[in-house]
Each structure stands twice: as C-alpha cells, then as structure tokens.
Amino acid sequence: MTTAALQSGRPCPHLGTRDDRKTATVAAQYDVIQPGARRIGSFGLARQILRGRDFRQAMLNGDRFPVSDPSQLPVFFLDGDLHRAKRAALAKFFSPKAIASLFRPVIDRQTESLIGELRRTGRMQLDQASWLLAVAVAAEVVGLSESPNAAMADHIENILKYGDYPGKPRLRQMIDSQLSNFNTLIFYLKDVRPAIKARQKQRREDLISQLLDDGFSQIMILVDCMVYATAGMTTTREFITMVAWQLFDHPDLREAFTAGSEAEQFAILEEVLRLDPVGGYVYRRADEALPEELEGEIALGETCAINIREANWDEAAAGACPYALDPGRAKRMKQVGSYMAFGDGVHRCPGAQVALHETRVFIDALFKVPGLKLERPPRVEWNRTLMSYELRDAFVTCEAP
Numbered sequence: 001m002t003t004a005a006l007q008s009g010r011p012c013p014h015l016g017t018r019d020d021r022k023t024a025t026v027a028a029q030y031d032v033i034q035p036g037a038r039r040i041g042s043f044g045l046a047r048q049i050l051r052g053r054d055f056r057q058a059m060l061n062g063d064r065f066p067v068s069d070p071s072q073l074p075v076f077f078l079d080g081d082l083h084r085a086k087r088a089a090l091a092k093f094f095s096p097k098a099i100a101s102l103f104r105p106v107i108d109r110q111t112e113s114l115i116g117e118l119r120r121t122g123r124m125q126l127d128q129a130s131w132l133l134a135v136a137v138a139a140e141v142v143g144l145s146e147s148p149n150a151a152m153a154d155h156i157e158n159i160l161k162y163g164d165y166p167g168k169p170r171l172r173q174m175i176d177s178q179l180s181n182f183n184t185l186i187f188y189l190k191d192v193r194p195a196i197k198a199r200q201k202q203r204r205e206d207l208i209s210q211l212l213d214d215g216f217s218q219i220m221i222l223v224d225c226m227v228y229a230t231a232g233m234t235t236t237r238e239f240i241t242m243v244a245w246q247l248f249d250h251p252d253l254r255e256a257f258t259a260g261s262e263a264e265q266f267a268i269l270e271e272v273l274r275l276d277p278v279g280g281y282v283y284r285r286a287d288e289a290l291p292e293e294l295e296g297e298i299a300l301g302e303t304c305a306i307n308i309r310e311a312n313w314d315e316a317a318a319g320a321c322p323y324a325l326d327p328g329r330a331k332r333m334k335q336v337g338s339y340m341a342f343g344d345g346v347h348r349c350p351g352a353q354v355a356l357h358e359t360r361v362f363i364d365a366l367f368k369v370p371g372l373k374l375e376r377p378p379r380v381e382w383n384r385t386l387m388s389y390e391l392r393d394a395f396v397t398c399e400a401p
C-alpha cells in the first residue's frame with residue numbers, strides 16, 4: 001500500500017490478500033449473544049433496523065427494566081419521546097463548540113503530560129496512558145472533577161475488572177461480583193459524591209449539573225456515571241491503543257497519518273475502528289409494529305443482535321478487500337468512515353467526535369516523539385460482560401534525554 005494510494009482514496013491493487021484485523025479471532029472465540037436473539041450481519045439490514053423508528057433499545061433488555069420513573073434511566077436505555085428529549089438536552093455537551101472550548105484544553109493538557117512523561121523517562125505503558133486520557137476527557141463531560149484522575153481511573157478499572165465474571169466458576173463469580181459492588185461504592189464515595197456536592201453548591205456546564213436540575217437521585221446519577229465509564233472511557237481507551245498498534249505495524253499508514261491533514265488523519269482513525277470496532281453488538285427489538293419494508297425479513301418481537309464487526313466487513317458496504325486497512329474506502333463507497341462502529345440512527349454515539357478528537361491529538365503527539373518504538377505489542381483479551389476486546393500491557397520506548 002503506497003502513501004499516494006492511501007491519500008488519493010483509490011483502491012489499492014495490493015490489498016486483496018491482506019487481513020489487517022487484530023481482534024477477529026478473539027471476537028469469534030467468545031462470540032455469544034443474548035439467548036433467543038437473532039444475529040444480523042448485513043450492513044444494509046442493520047442500518048434499516050437502527051434507523052427504524054419502531055425499534056426499541058434491547059441491550060440488556062433495557063426496555064423492560066422495572067423502574068418506577070423511566071425518565072431517570074440513562075439515555076442509553078430510553079426510547080421514543082423520553083430519548084429524544086434527553087438527547088436534545090445532551091447535545092450541548094457534544095457540539096463542535098463544546099469540543100473546542102471544554103474538551104480540547106483537557107485533551108491537550110493530558111496529552112502534554114503523558115507524552116512529556118514518555119520523553120523524560122523513555123518508556124510508557126500505552127494502554128495505561130490511553131486509559132488516563134480517556135478517563136480525564138469523559139470525566140469532563142460528566143463533571144467528575146473533585147478527585148485525582150489517576151485514582152478515579154483505578155476505581156473504575158476495579159469495578160469493570162471484577163464485573164467481568166461471566167463464564168468463571170460459580171464461587172469466583174460470587175466473590176468478583178461482591179468486589180465489583182465494593183469498588184462501585186468506593187467510586188461513589190470518592191469520586192461521584194464529592195462531584196455531586198460541589199454541584200449542589202454551584203452548577204457547572206456538565207452532565208451531573210443537568211441531572212441535578214432534572215431531579216435525579218444520587219443513585220441514578222451514579223448509574224449514569226457508570227454508563228459513561230463504560231460507553232465513553234473503556235471504548236476510547238481500546239481505540240487509542242488499537243490505532244497506535246496499527247500505525248506501528250504499517251509504516252506507510254503511519255507516514256500517511258503523520259504527514260496528513262486533520263481530515264486525512266480522521267479517515268485513518270475511522271478505518272482502523274471500522275476494521276476492529278470496540279463494541280461487538282447492539283440490540284434492538286420491534287414489539288408493536290414492524291416497518292413495512294422489513295415485514296417478512298424479521299419477526300415482530302424478535303430481538304435483533306446487530307453484529308457490528310460483520311456489518312463493517314460486509315462487502316456490499318465496505319467494497320472489495322474488506323479486511324484490509326484502506327482509508328480511502330469510506331469516501332469511495334460513500335459511507336461514514338467508521339461504518340457501524342459508533343452505531344447508527346437515534347442512539348448513534350454522541351461522543352464519537354470527542355473520541356476521534358482525543359485519539360487524533362494523542363496519536364499525533366505520540367508519533368512525533370523521536371526514536372519511538374513499540375517495545376511490546378498489546379496482549380489481546382476479551383471482556384465477556386462488555387463483549388469487547390481489551391488491549392493490555394503494551395509498552396513504547398523512545399530516546400531518553
């Protein structure tokens with residue numbers, strides 16, 4: 001693959017035999033869906049479902065939670081008018097203006113500190129650095145501002161680590177579930193409650209302030225914080241590490257990234273995410289009516305497990321050589337660069353631009369470090385609770401002063 005071909009958007013004749021996917025094997029090994037759900041791998045059908053007005057969010061059967069006041073559920077689990085209203089209220093946190101004024105300073109500050117440390121010490125654990133960055137940025141959206149970032153990152157990591165117990169022996173499951181609950185309490189006491197208290201005194205431009213205005217209980221604010229921890233922090237951590245790994249492995253892609261305009265850099269990032277999407281599945285169900293065009297295609301009441309990976313690799317949308325990294329692909333195929341990696345339709349990820357911006361800034365600064373090398377590539381693991389890959393223990397080195 002030549003840099004010229006990467007930048008021109010022309011299909012490269014040498015891509016045919018390439019398979020650049022890094023997580024396809026582990027994803028296939030642990031591929032489990034909700035019982036009774038139907039797997040959808042066609043990009044076209046997935047899009048019709050995700051954009052269909054009659055489909056409801058069915059992840060973890062979120063549409064069937066027994067809650068007295070559904071308006072206090074996180075946006076992720078809402079549908080219809082409640083969902084529309086919540087998304088409209090959230091829009092101001094994810095606008096281009098918010099990214100430039102609220103998040104960019106945090107992204108720049110964190111990147112400078114992490115890359116500065118690498119330059120000083122000559123070594124950095126890539127997945128740990130990307131975790132600290134992802135936590136700091138999503139914490140800014142949420143308003144988790146009253147505790148040190150590294151400590152909060154540890155609290156959240158412990159909740160998620162012990163929360164990943166499906167498939168383990170029963171006793172281990174019981175112990176881990178208690179440990180996960182205990183760590184949730186620590187997160188609440190050390191990070192969430194102080195942030196709530198600060199905003200009870202004075203509201204700010206963040207989610208917790210908005211939830212207080214909407215009369216949310218402290219426990220439901222904690223639930224919202226956990227949604228952002230999983231939806232916004234863990235996802236972006238894996239994305240950043242994956243991008244760095246792919247750029248180390250593909251010198252011509254790295255060259256195209258470092259020499260590229262912002263738009264070209266975003267195209268590369270999105271193509272990396274298309275190939276190895278962090279989230280495995282999204283779920284939808286039509287309980288009351290099916291769009292006419294889907295009648296006969298799926299059954300009423302059937303839970304659809306949309307396989308993001310399969311949809312992103314569907315040749316009908318991705319074009320030829322779907323397993324090869326080809327940043328010109330989306331433009332050529334007239335598709336959104338990340339395909340289904342950020343979802344589609346009304347639940348499409350509101351944080352997509354935040355994730356892309358922080359990744360671009362961090363990766364750009366990382367590959368400017370003189371003598372940068374990948375000392376140890378990440379170990380690929382699988383989180384059965386989140387149904388997503390985890391890249392761990394990757395180390396980079398550089399010329400120390």
Ligand code: HEM
Pocket residue numbers: 057059075076077087137138141228231232233235236239277278279282283340341342343344346347348349350351352354355
């Ligand atoms: C690479 C990073 C990310 C990936 C791959 C990702 C992926 C996704 C996907 C696939 C969905 C759709 C779920 C569905 O349709 O059921 C989603 C929704 C969501 N994401 Fe992200 N996300 C990322 C980063 C972020 C960030 C940085 C934030 C916030 C700071 C965020 C907040 C959310 C929220 C609140 C939702 C629920 C939206 C709704 O239901 O209307 N995400 N994300």
